[in-house]
Amino acid sequence: xxxxxxxxxxxxxxxxxxxxxxxxxxxxxxxxxxxxxxxxxxxxxxxxxxxxxxxxxxxxxxxxxxxxxxxxxxxxxxxxxxxxxxxxxxxxxxxxxxxxxxxxxxxxxxxxxxxxxxxxxxxxxxxxxxxxxxxxxxxxxxxxxxxxxxxxxxxxxxxxxxxxxxxxxxxxxxxxxxxxxxxxxxxxxxxxxxxxxxxxxxxxxxxxxxxxxxxxxxxxxxxxxxxxxxxxxxxxxxxxxxxxxxxxxxxxxxxxxxxxxxxxxxxxxxxxxxxxxxxxxxxxxxxxxxxxxxxxxxxxxxxxxxxxxxxxxxxxxxxxxxxxxxxxxxxxxxxxxxxxxxxxxxxxxxxxxxxxxxxxxxxxxxxxxxxxxxxxxxxxxxxxxxxxxxxxxxxxxxxxxxxxxxxxxxxxxxxxxxxxxxxxxxxxxxxxxxxxxxxxxxxxxxxxxxxxxxxxxxxxxxxxxxxxxxxxxxxxxxxxxxxxxxxxxxxxxxxxxxxxxxxxxxxxxxxxxxxxxxxxxxxxxxxxxxxxxxxxxxxxxxxxxxxxxxxxxxxxxxxxxxxxxxxxxxxxxxxxxxxxxxxxxxxxxxxxxxxxxxxxxxxxxxxxxxxxxxxxxxxxxxxxxxxxxxxxxxxxxxxxxxxxxxxxxxxxxxxxxxxxxxxxxxxxxxxxxxxxxxxxxxxxxxxxxxxxxxxxxxxxxxxxxxxxxxxxxxxxxxxxxxxxxxxxxxxxxxx
Numbered sequence: 001x002x003x004x005x006x007x008x009x010x011x012x013x014x015x016x017x018x019x020x021x022x023x024x025x026x027x028x029x030x031x032x033x034x035x036x037x038x039x040x041x042x043x044x045x046x047x048x049x050x051x052x053x054x055x056x057x058x059x060x061x062x063x064x065x066x067x068x069x070x071x072x073x074x075x076x077x078x079x080x081x082x083x084x085x086x087x088x089x090x091x092x093x094x095x096x097x098x099x100x101x102x103x104x105x106x107x108x109x110x111x112x113x114x115x116x117x118x119x120x121x122x123x124x125x126x127x128x129x130x131x132x133x134x135x136x137x138x139x140x141x142x143x144x145x146x147x148x149x150x151x152x153x154x155x156x157x158x159x160x161x162x163x164x165x166x167x168x169x170x171x172x173x174x175x176x177x178x179x180x181x182x183x184x185x186x187x188x189x190x191x192x193x194x195x196x197x198x199x200x201x202x203x204x205x206x207x208x209x210x211x212x213x214x215x216x217x218x219x220x221x222x223x224x225x226x227x228x229x230x231x232x233x234x235x236x237x238x239x240x241x242x243x244x245x246x247x248x249x250x251x252x253x254x255x256x257x258x259x260x261x262x263x264x265x266x267x268x269x270x271x272x273x274x275x276x277x278x279x280x281x282x283x284x285x286x287x288x289x290x291x292x293x294x295x296x297x298x299x300x301x302x303x304x305x306x307x308x309x310x311x312x313x314x315x316x317x318x319x320x321x322x323x324x325x326x327x328x329x330x331x332x333x334x335x336x337x338x339x340x341x342x343x344x345x346x347x348x349x350x351x352x353x354x355x356x357x358x359x360x361x362x363x364x365x366x367x368x369x370x371x372x373x374x375x376x377x378x379x380x381x382x383x384x385x386x387x388x389x390x391x392x393x394x395x396x397x398x399x400x401x402x403x404x405x406x407x408x409x410x411x412x413x414x415x416x417x418x419x420x421x422x423x424x425x426x427x428x429x430x431x432x433x434x435x436x437x438x439x440x441x442x443x444x445x446x447x448x449x450x451x452x453x454x455x456x457x458x459x460x461x462x463x464x465x466x467x468x469x470x471x472x473x474x475x476x477x478x479x480x481x482x483x484x485x486x487x488x489x490x491x492x493x494x495x496x497x498x499x500x501x502x503x504x505x506x507x508x509x510x511x512x513x514x515x516x517x518x519x520x521x522x523x524x525x526x527x528x529x530x531x532x533x534x535x536x537x538x539x540x541x542x543x544x545x546x547x548x549x550x551x552x553x554x555x556x557x558x559x560x561x562x563x564x565x566x567x568x569x570x571x572x573x574x575x576x577x578x579x580x581x582x583x584x585x586x587x588x589x590x591x592x593x594x595x596x597x598x599x600x601x602x603x604x605x606x607x608x609x610x611x612x613x614x615x616x617x618x619x620x621x622x623x624x625x626x627x628x629x630x631x632x633x634x635x636x637x638x639x640x641x642x643x644x645x646x647x648x649x650x651x652x653x654x655x656x657x658x659x660x661x662x663x664x665x666x667x668x669x670x671x672x673x674x675x676x677x678x679x680x681x682x683x684x685x686x687x688x689x690x691x692x693x694x695x696x697x698x699x700x701x702x703x704x705x706x707x708x709x710x711x712x713x714x715x716x717x718x719x720x721x722x723x724x725x726x727x728x729x730x731x732x733x734x735x
Contacts, residue, residue, distance in 0.1 A: 001050070004043040018060045021052055042068075093168070093319040094276045096153040100315045108308065109178045113170050116151035118280045133275040138283065145281070152186075154272040155323055165272055166191075166326055167297075168318075176706040179244070179306045183318075185326055186269055189296040192221070193335050210693045210714065212352075212431060215260045216345030218298070219433065220338050222264035225300050226251055228325040235321070247307035247317055251300075252711045255376060256436035257427065257655060258345070260714040262301050262697045268294045301698070303710055340434060348431045350396040351442045360393070361503045361547045362425055362443045365400035369437030370424045371417070371571070378437030383571045390575040391566070398440060401573070405503075405547040407538050409558050411576070412568030419507055421568065422551045426505050426653055429716065444547075447503035448496040448718055451510035452485035453650040459725075460732035465537055465606030466490035466515065468530045475530075476607070477734055485512030486531055491725075493534075497546055498610040499682055499721040504541070506534075507551045517557040535561055536603045544608065560584035611735035613678040618729045621671045629672075632707035633657075633664045641667055644727050651722050658713030662697060663723050665712070669700040678733045681724055685717045 007020040024041030042051045049068035054060065099112040121143045152169045167186040172178055229251040238246045252263050273292045274282040304322070306314040351363055364370075366386055371379040387401030395402075403425075412418045428443030459479050467475040467490055483491060489512050496504060508516065518526075518533045535557045538548050542563075552558050559565060565580035566573050621629040623643045632640040635657075637649040641664060648654055654663070670684055692699065697712045724730070 001043050001045050004050075004052075016060055018063070021063070022054060022060070024052070093153050093155060093323065095280055095282075096168070096170075097315060097319050098279055100311055100318070103311050105311075106309065107311075110181065110306070111178075113181065114151055114172050116149050116153075116170070118148050118150060118282045119145035120148045120274065121145050121277070121281065121283045122286050123283050124286060133283065135275075135277045135281070135283070148282075152272075155326075166323070167269070167272065168322070172703050173303055173710055174703045174706045174708075179308070180303055181306070182710055183302050183304055183322070185300040185302070185322075186297040187300070187326065187330065188271075189266065189298055191330050192298060192333055192338070210260045212258075212345045212349045213342050214266055216258050216341045216431065217338065218261070218264040218266055219254060219258045220341040221298055221300070222252075222254060222261065223433075224334060224337075225264070225329050226253060228329045229302065232317075232321055232325050236317070243305045244308050247310070247313060248305040249317075249322070250303040250305065252658060255656065256432045256438065257430040258433055259430055259656075259659075260697065261658060262701075262712045263658075264298070264300050265696065267297060267299050267696060269297050269299075271295050301711070344434050344439060345431060347396055347398070348440070348442060351398070351440070352445065354395045355442060355444060359404055360402045361405045361447075362403040362428065362549070363393075363395060363400055363441070364403075364421075364424070365398050365440030366392075368400070368424070368439075368441055370420050370441070372420075372423075378435075382437075386572065388566065388573055388575040390577075391564070400440065403549065404564060406542050406563035407547070407558075407561055408549045409562040409565045409580070410549065410551050410568060410573075411553060411565060414553065416568040417571035418551045418553065418568040419509065420571070421573070422505055422507055422549065425549060427655070429653065430655075444503040445716070446501045446718060447505055448492075448501040448722075449505045449507075449652045450489060450492050450496065451507070451650060451652070452512040452515065453488040453492065454483065454485050456483050456488050456491070456647070456650065456726055457481050457728045458483050458487065458491045459727075459730055460612050460734050461491050461494055462607065462610050463487060463490040463494055465494070465540075465608060466532050466534070468532060470530065481728060486515035488512075489515045489534075492722075493541075494608075494610055495722065495725050496718065497541075497544075497608065499685075499718050501718055502546060504546060504548045506548060508553060508555070509551075517555045532603060532606075533557075537606060540606060556583070556587070612732040613735065614681055614724075615731045615733055616674050616677050616679065618731050619671055619674065619727075621668045629668070629704065631664055631668055631705045633661050633709060639664045639667070639723065642671070643729050646723055646726050648723060648726075651719060654715065654719050654723075656713045657709065658711050659715045659719070661709040662700075662712035663715050663720055664708060665700040665702065666692075666715070666720055667723065668702070668705075681721060682717075685720055689717060 003024075003026060004021065007018075011018065011020065022041055023039050024043075025037055025039050027035050027037055041053065042049050044050075047070050051066040051068065053064050053066075055062045055064045095116070095118060096113065099110075102112070103110070121138065123138055123141070123143065151171065152167045154168075155166045166188070169184040169186065171182045171184075173180050173182045229249050232249050236247055252261075254261070254263075271292055271294075274284045277283055304317060306317065355361060355363060364385055364387065366384070368385040369378040369382050370385055371382040373379045385401075387399070391401045391403070392399060393402035410418045410421055424438050424441045425443045426447065426449045427438060428441040429445050429447050432439040432441070457480065461478050462476045463478050464475040467478070467487060469475060470478065478487070478491075480487065493504065506516075514531055514533075516534050518529065518531075518535075538550075538558075539561055541548065550558060550562075559580040562577075562580065564575075565577045567576035568574075621631055621642045623630050630640065630642060634640060637647065637660075639646040639648060639660065648660060648663075654660060666688065670688065674684070692714065697714055701710075701712070
């Protein structure tokens with residue numbers, strides 16, 4: 001501001017015209033052939049300019065001052081004095097900034113960002129290849145660029161074998177949300193310290209992505225990164241404006257369960273292999289390119305709502321604020337908490353391995369907090385779980401209650417905590433985070449919650465083990481569009497067995513009474529009863545390798561068929577097996593007295609075979625007569641796909657919206673890739689789960705569907721199969 005100061009000091013004391021300031025005269029001493037006077041009323045303080053003009057009122061004492069601030073000062077740390085560091089900082093997200101700077105004022109498609117066009121120059125390497133890149137050194141070379149597309153933008157410039165920067169991959173969420181890109185942040189695993197997923201650098205698979213340790217590591221990172229996203233949203237929050245005007249960051253908040261998710265996962269990618277030049281030019285050193293090998297990255301998937309017609313703010317959000325949040329995430333990363341999460345996952349894996357290879361199907365550690373608050377968190381001041389002495393075992397140094405395979409009954413009075421125990425066991429198919437209270441409640445991962453489901457459809461299913469005859473129907477090949485409580489519960493059991501369940505979890509309160517029990521008086525009174533109660537089949541299922549845990553509070557029928565009986569009293573559990581057996585004998589509820597009908601005819605062994613193949617014709621995402629796919633995942637618990645409206649509300653182990661979203665896209669992927677006229681769903685699901693493990697959950701995503709979410713949680717095979725079984729237009733071929 002030296003020139004402005006000189007003008008102000010040279011004015012006369014009574015001069016109010018400020019003529020010299022408005023003229024801005026200066027001498028150009030480099031003009032040829034002699035110096036000339038030029039007029040430019042712009043005054044500079046380093047790289048910030050101040051243009052001074054007269055205001056509209058022409059009042060000299062009220063000038064208009066226009067401040068000119070270079071774009072780069074909004075995004076770079078200009079205090080940096082180290083030239084090498086400054087060069088790197090000045091090229092952070094360079095191509096992305098270039099695209100944003102060249103958007104027209106009304107451009108809301110952000111097409112250039114998604115395309116990621118760049119002019120790639122192949123240049124020779126050399127001994128100085130590790131030195132800071134200098135574009136001018138190649139300016140005179142006659143190098144013809146090749147147009148490439150790469151929508152991954154990197155924070156650092158001078159990439160070398162010793163460094164690995166953070167990448168940001170941009171993709172369109174869907175065709176109606178072009179201003180709401182999906183951003184996948186790739187953070188080098190080495191930046192976080194030691195990670196539990198050991199992979200070879202030349203291995204381009206993600207074959208360990210679904211291991212318990214990898215899922216726990218990624219889950220911990222997701223919860224840590226969520227804090228940074230919340231800070232970003234707090235900084236730009238404006239309640240008076242919607243997100244489309246104000247901008248926002250979207251990132252899912254996980255519950256207490258740990259499962260593979262696309263919001264955070266580990267995967268192998270190529271690092272940055274080029275140097276940024278001016279504009280969209282990039283330079284690839286031919287001899288150095290071969291040295292770059294795939295690296296392990298933590299990938300964080302989020303969505304960013306860009307503010308409408310505010311490209312400067314969009315640039316700050318994408319090129320300054322988000323990278324700053326990522327840098328803060330790395331800087332403040334809780335390495336100790338990370339290791340604790342991984343160690344817990346290893347302990348959970350040890351317990352699951354023990355259950356898989358032993359006579360036990362579930363484990364509840366002493367000290368577990370089973371009751372839940374209204375938010376789903378552990379209930380404060382709840383009584384910690386303590387195993388009955390007779391059932392206490394130790395697994396990997398952890399003491400708790402081991403539930404043996406077979407038939408287990410949990411009974412007790414009202415509000416005693418028996419359903420709370422069963423709900424915890426149902427959630428035990430998933431691991432839980434430290435502090436959830438159920439982190440060491442471990443259940444056979446194939447366990448299925450069974451309930452009556454009035455109104456569900458059933459197609460070509462064998463329910464004859466429980467239904468002996470049906471008016472005008474065949475229980476061995478049963479179909480209905482509106483099942484009763486008993487037929488729906490029978491179907492749920494048969495389907496669970498069909499898709500590999502080794503444990504059934506049944507609560508009396510959610511069951512059909514006539515399906516669960518029938519005492520001797522009712523058997524004697526009703527001589528033509530088509531329903532074979534579950535009491536008559538539960539031990540037969542056990543002999544076939546399918547155990548059952550039942551919560552019973554109103555009937556003593558199961559006391560005699562149970563292998564173990566536990567009594568809940570004020571949320572404390574006691575072993576009541578001996579007392580239950582004694583009472584059953586006292587009241588004649590053992591042996592043939594229980595397992596015979598009114599005419600003393602023994603219950604014959606059941607035919608448990610389910611032999612049906614799905615016919616491809618109706619297994620489609622295209623509604624009848626429409627040449628375009630249709631899919632929507634409703635917040636009310638429905639998946640609308642093709643001509644189907646699938647009700648998921650009876651599937652209690654589908655816990656998260658991310659699982660519902662993933663199931664919808666998994667079904668669609670199965671539909672569009674199936675070529676056979678008839679196929680086995682079990683075989684297709686086994687192959688698909690291997691595909692997801694290899695390529696990631698996002699491999700089934702399509703941006704075509706505008707009414708679907710972007711965040712996926714991995715569902716189980718049993719839950720996907722249960723959704724397919726509820727399709728009303730599906731047809732089967734029976735073997």
